[in-house]
Amino acid sequence: MTARAKNQYLGFPEVRTAAAGQWEQIHRSLGIQLASTSHLKHTPCPACGGRDRFRIDATYQNTGRWICSGGGDLQSGDGFSLLGHAYGWTPSEQLQAVAECLGLTNASDRERETLRRKAEAQAAAMLADARRKDEQARRDANILSALQDLEDLIKHRQYLQRQAHLTSSLHRVTINPLEDELSAAYTLNMLILEIYASQGSNDQ
Structure with a gap:
């Protein structure tokens, strides 16, 4: 079995997992020299030149x-696609080059299975993290909406109280919280308790 045929068992998830933490070395080994490894600096693009059109992500x-951003045609991608940007390589050529650079073309069945399991675990962790962020965003939106509702109802009661005071010259009129206002306060309280409960379960 040739190295190329054997590497057909290794896909992007497995090779990407193996490449994590090594992209600068991988790119350098494949002829791509970065002017800076700081995500805060704009530099010439190692593929298409320019002066300050290129930058890396903090997770590079x-x-x-x-x-x-060369020529106004914004392009971006991961470590594989930078090889396509620089050399015009197809995705399969990018995958093969990185796999060879990492010495994975001769990986044993056990090594391939280990990478596969690790890639699956990372994908599951990323999905779980995305779901947590979506859920947090939903809770934040609900809290903001409940706060706005309560504020509007309080302002309305204050308006009614001012109007009542203007029509009564004998004494100051106090209007107790309205039913809708109490309901809005209760809803807000329940949403806050929900957040505390979820944080407690995540800490366990």
């Missing part, structure tokens, strides 16, 4: 992510 070492 783990993901290889980059951005090039």
